[in-house]
Amino acid sequence: MGRFRHFISVVILLIASTVGLRFLFEYIFALPIAASAEAGPIDTLFNGHYWMIAFLFSLIMVFMIYSVFVFRRQDDDETDGPHIHGNTKLEVGWTIIPLFVVLGFGVWGAVTLNEITRPKEGEMTVNVTGKQWIWNFSYPEQDNLGSGELVLPVGRTTVLKMNADDVIHSFWVPEFRVKQDLVPGRETTLRITPTQIGSYKLRCAEICGLNHTLMEADVRVVSDADFQAWVEEKSAAPAFAEMTPEQRGAFWASAEGFGCVACHSQDGTPGVGPTWKGLYSHEVELADGSTTTADDTYITTAIYDPNAQVVSGFNPNIMPQNYRDQFATREQEVESAEAIDLDIAADLIAFIKTLQ
Amino acid sequence: MLRTLKILLTSALTKGLVGQFVAWALGYGFIAGLRALRGMPTPWLYEPAVAFGAIVSFIGFLLAAGVLTDWLKWVVGKRTPLRHGTPEGKPEWSRYVNVDYNHKVIGIQYGISAILVLLVGGIFAIIFRIELAQPGMQWLTNDQFNTLFSAHGIVMIASILLGVGAMVNYLVPLMIGASDMAFPRLNAFSYWVSLPAVVLILAGMAVGGWDTGWVGYSTLSLRAPLGVVLFLLGFWINGFSSIASSINMLVTATTMRAKGMTLFRMPIVVWGAAAASIIQLTATQTVGVALTMTVAERVLGLNFFDPNGGGNPILYQHLFWFYSHPVVYVFVLPGLSIISELLPVYARKPLFGYRWVALSSFGIALVGFLVWAHHMFTSGMADVLRMPFMFSTMLVAVPTGVKFFSWVATIWEGKLPKNPPTPLLFVLGAISVFLIGGVTGPILGTIPTDLHLHDSYWIVGHFHATMFGGYIFPFFAALYYWYPKVSGHMYKERLGKIHFWLMLPAFWVMSIGQMSVGLLGMRRRVADYDPALGITTTQVLITLAALVIGWSVLIMVYNFISSARSQPVAETNPWRSRSPEWQIPSPVPEFNYDVPFEVVGEPYDYGLAGSVYTRNLAPAPSGD
Numbered sequence: 014m015g016r017f018r019h020f021i022s023v024v025i026l027l028i029a030s031t032v033g034l035r036f037l038f039e040y041i042f043a044l045p046i047a048a049s050a051e052a053g054p055i056d057t058l059f060n061g062h063y064w065m066i067a068f069l070f071s072l073i074m075v076f077m078i079y080s081v082f083v084f085r086r087q088d089d090d091e092t093d094g095p096h097i098h099g100n101t102k103l104e105v106g107w108t109i110i111p112l113f114v115v116l117g118f119g120v121w122g123a124v125t126l127n128e129i130t131r132p133k134e135g136e137m138t139v140n141v142t143g144k145q146w147i148w149n150f151s152y153p154e155q156d157n158l159g160s161g162e163l164v165l166p167v168g169r170t171t172v173l174k175m176n177a178d179d180v181i182h183s184f185w186v187p188e189f190r191v192k193q194d195l196v197p198g199r200e201t202t203l204r205i206t207p208t209q210i211g212s213y214k215l216r217c218a219e220i221c222g223l224n225h226t227l228m229e230a231d232v233r234v235v236s237d238a239d240f241q242a243w244v245e246e247k248s249a250a251p252a253f254a255e256m257t258p259e260q261r262g263a264f265w266a267s268a269e270g271f272g273c274v275a276c277h278s279q280d281g282t283p284g285v286g287p288t289w290k291g292l293y294s295h296e297v298e299l300a301d302g303s304t305t306t307a308d309d310t311y312i313t314t315a316i317y318d319p320n321a322q323v324v325s326g327f328n329p330n331i332m333p334q335n336y337r338d339q340f341a342t343r344e345q346e347v348e349s350a351e352a353i354d355l356d357i358a359a360d361l362i363a364f365i366k367t368l369q
Numbered sequence: 370m371l372r373t374l375k376i377l378l379t380s381a382l383t384k385g386l387v388g389q390f391v392a393w394a395l396g397y398g399f400i401a402g403l404r405a406l407r408g409m410p411t412p413w414l415y416e417p418a419v420a421f422g423a424i425v426s427f428i429g430f431l432l433a434a435g436v437l438t439d440w441l442k443w444v445v446g447k448r449t450p451l452r453h454g455t456p457e458g459k460p461e462w463s464r465y466v467n468v469d470y471n472h473k474v475i476g477i478q479y480g481i482s483a484i485l486v487l488l489v490g491g492i493f494a495i496i497f498r499i500e501l502a503q504p505g506m507q508w509l510t511n512d513q514f515n516t517l518f519s520a521h522g523i524v525m526i527a528s529i530l531l532g533v534g535a536m537v538n539y540l541v542p543l544m545i546g547a548s549d550m551a552f553p554r555l556n557a558f559s560y561w562v563s564l565p566a567v568v569l570i571l572a573g574m575a576v577g578g579w580d581t582g583w584v585g586y587s588t589l590s591l592r593a594p595l596g597v598v599l600f601l602l603g604f605w606i607n608g609f610s611s612i613a614s615s616i617n618m619l620v621t622a623t624t625m626r627a628k629g630m631t632l633f634r635m636p637i638v639v640w641g642a643a644a645a646s647i648i649q650l651t652a653t654q655t656v657g658v659a660l661t662m663t664v665a666e667r668v669l670g671l672n673f674f675d676p677n678g679g680g681n682p683i684l685y686q687h688l689f690w691f692y693s694h695p696v697v698y699v700f701v702l703p704g705l706s707i708i709s710e711l712l713p714v715y716a717r718k719p720l721f722g723y724r725w726v727a728l729s730s731f732g733i734a735l736v737g738f739l740v741w742a743h744h745m746f747t748s749g750m751a752d753v754l755r756m757p758f759m760f761s762t763m764l765v766a767v768p769t770g771v772k773f774f775s776w777v778a779t780i781w782e783g784k785l786p787k788n789p790p791t792p793l794l795f796v797l798g799a800i801s802v803f804l805i806g807g808v809t810g811p812i813l814g815t816i817p818t819d820l821h822l823h824d825s826y827w828i829v830g831h832f833h834a835t836m837f838g839g840y841i842f843p844f845f846a847a848l849y850y851w852y853p854k855v856s857g858h859m860y861k862e863r864l865g866k867i868h869f870w871l872m873l874p875a876f877w878v879m880s881i882g883q884m885s886v887g888l889l890g891m892r893r894r895v896a897d898y899d900p901a902l903g904i905t906t907t908q909v910l911i912t913l914a915a916l917v918i919g920w921s922v923l924i925m926v927y928n929f930i931s932s933a934r935s936q937p938v939a940e941t942n943p944w945r946s947r948s949p950e951w952q953i954p955s956p957v958p959e960f961n962y963d964v965p966f967e968v969v970g971e972p973y974d975y976g977l978a979g980s981v982y983t984r985n986l987a988p989a990p991s992g993d
Binding site: 041042043044045054055058059062065066069070073074076077080081084085086087088090091092093094095096097098099100103104107108111112115116118119121122123125126127129130179180181183185187190191192193194196197198199201214216217218219220221222223224225226227328330 | 747888
């Protein structure tokens with residue numbers, strides 16, 4: 014066979030392999046459903062890349078496997094192959110052409126990035142806070158409404174202004190396609206325009222310590238009317254003064270409050286910190302071997318100075334040591350708005366008492 | 370038996386480990402003593418004491434093992450002639466557990482250590498892969514899982530650096546016609562210093578582990594358990610090995626080449642090793658800085674990264690990736706050059722575009738320094754910074770493409786054997802696997818698609834493909850290919866083929882499976898996943914594939930051990946290579962070439978009748 018006929022065979026195989034692989038990618042490289050406007054141009058770019066992956070993989074593999082099978086020698090054949098050193102035109106070609114192809118993809122990427130990050134009309138802002146290992150959202154345009162789930166109106170661009178309290182976290186909802194780290198000490202932003210009403214999961218994508226795996230929050234995309242209804246319902250929550258201490262305690266413990274639940278379970282499941290179930294007025298064994306009773310004094314110390322009496326089997330330095338300040342700030346905020354003399358620690362103890 | 374035990378117990382290896390332990394205790398005691406003088410109690414596993422002990426411990430290892438003895442003698446003006454060959458009255462194997470200055474001994478020490486450390490890292494992977502097969506936590510806690518994947522990463526990196534050291538140390542002096550490396554004592558230091566580093570990392574797992582991954586991002590590393598300090602220090606100490614061995618390699622290759630070996634007549638492996646060495650020599654320091662800063666922030670209370678004290682956690686990422694991106698080319702460039710070295714031998718055809726292949730290694734090394742921030746596309750950098758890094762990242766594809774095209778052109782019309790021997794199988798497998806890693810790269814380079822893929826399992830699949838294709842498969846190819854040269858015996862071909870045909874399909878399943886689950890929402894470094902993602906079947910497949918890879922590597926280890934005992938003596942040049950190391954007896958004599966050679970032709974001129982690469986300068990002594 015002459016060189017020309019080898020060439021024709023290879024080109025036919027190459028086309029068949031490229032198309033076949035691209036078809037296969039529909040299954041092995043499937044993407045989740047696209048639920049945001051940003052996902053549109055990104056998925057188009059994915060498609061372009063998939064074709065390029067299928068073509069380049071086929072290009073090398075077809076030539077390689079063809080050579081292995083067509084030009085091979087028998088075991089007793091000790092002759093050498095043709096003495097071909099190289100070909101400068103070919104070398105220049107396979108340097109220049111890929112150069113322009115990858116630069117083309119770079120331009121495509123740049124244009125797409127600009128499209129998905131530029132400010133849009135009618136944007137709404139949501140503040141996102143990540144801390145080990147909970148998410149917290151607040152809606153500055155809805156009277157600083159706080160929430161442990163992210164509820165977004167469909168079709169409206171939301172600017173997420175994100176902060177991390179402790180370590181780096183990362184905001185990723187696969188259906189929205191975009192991702193952004195939350196970095197302590199600086200605010201990062203991400204734009205999302207949900208297009209599909211439905212429920213999704215937000216999960217932290219940057220290793221953030223022990224319970225990184227469990228750091229997730231519900232995301233709901235709802236119609237405009239449902240969003241307004243949700244805001245009203247949330248805002249109509251009773252004032253702190255009207256709640257019982259136990260109700261307030263449950264609120265402080267939740268992700269909307271101080272997120273105690275991220276480490277302290279309420280049903281006895283083991284966690285990073287001791288469970289609250291059956292804690293109050295029971296014996297606690299401490300790391301130094303002594304025992305104490307979990308009364309008001311002990312729990313208050315455990316909140317304000319967590320390293321003072323570490324429970325046996327748990328590690329020091331995991332729980333933040335600034336809850337006295339955090340509580341004081343929050344108490345002042347609430348007290349300036351409502352007629353109430355608030356004691357968050359006492360509320361929490363009241364709540365813990367109910368978990369027997 | 371008793372004699373074996375005695376030699377082992379009095380070996381530099383044992384002395385070093387004991388020395389490390391003693392020095393660690395002394396360092397710990399020093400800090401505890403200082404505190405006692407001021408009336409302060411020292412709690413068990415008090416971090417500054419553990420950290421200071423760890424720093425002292427690696428010096429203790431080196432002193433006790435005798436790695437520094439010659440240099441210390443020089444200080445007091447004593448002469449230290451180099452000892453050659455096996456010490457009298459000791460078996461030959463005792464050289465490998467003692468400090469020896471011969472480059473081949475050190476190369477084999479590197480190689481065996483690389484395989485042992487590879488097995489340790491592989492066992493970690495298999496333990497947590499079994500956990501990941503099913504949703505829900507089965508037999509690990511989050512804590513153990515985090516420690517295992519973090520240790521898997523850094524232990525495998527240590528293993529790869531050892532394996533690169535094995536190839537460079539054994540092959541480069543042989544290929545350029547030198548009798549040894551330029552600085553034999555520094556060479557031994559480079560190898561031995563990496564052992565206490567590995568000990569520190571493994572010790573870190575025992576004292577609480579750590580949950581930062583191998584990247585050790587701040588501010589997580591500032592809050593992680595005690596183990597992170599030992600991990601950081603082990604990583605840091607390993608840097609000495611990289612820097613010292615790269616200086617040695619560069620000096621050797623520039624000053625000790627045989628007569629007539631111009632730059633463009635060097636074997637391609639020397640090019641790959643040189644490009645890798647330049648990266649190691651110039652980049653390792655920045656990760657050293659990042660690690661030092663983290664340890665100083667944790668132990669001494671300085672403030673670099675914690676924003677509560679005015680620090681910046683992103684600074685760590687810049688310093689870290691300025692080393693840790695280029696270093697992946699340290700891992701793959703020697704491996705890729707193994708592919709380029711072996712293909713012409715088997716295809717009986719010159720390496721296509723030798724100069725382009727040689728220079729593309731330097732092209733990759735150069736571009737590799739300009740792309741580090743693509744690891745930080747989601748970290749919150751301004752777009753004016755993200756964009757240039759996107760374009761520079763895409764450029765890596767160009768010199769990498771040159772290598773692929775040149776390999777394909779080398780075997781086009783080449784005469785590969787109908788029944789391919791194991792090294793050739795691993796080379797062809799390496800090309801297919803590195804190709805998977807290569808073609809799945811640009812999609813990570815363009816930022817919009819990266820925003821979905823970043824920190825997902827797509828990355829895990831992508832970099833495992835680049836590491837297996839660029840290092841593991843070529844390293845195994847090299848082990849099989851040079852095994853007869855190193856041991857004097859041929860490996861068992863049948864077992865080699867079984868190893869390959871188990872490992873290649875299993876790897877494809879594993880890495881493509883990882884990419885597939887990543888697209889569907891599987892995050893990196895998670896101990897568990899939501900069954901609602903619909904990825905459970907793929908996860909089971911990935912775990913099964915990992916188990917097959919693990920078993921296949923054990924087959925290789927068995928093959929090498931049993932072949933050295935039972936296989937017949939190998940021919941001098943079973944592959945009919947033109948390279949000079951195949952023209953001398955196997956195993957290679959103590960001083961490599963009894964007669965120096967000069968280079969009179971091109972290294973890969975297969976198919977040119979009557980041409981040779983090297984010619985002996987003087988007639989060989991009679992009777993040899």
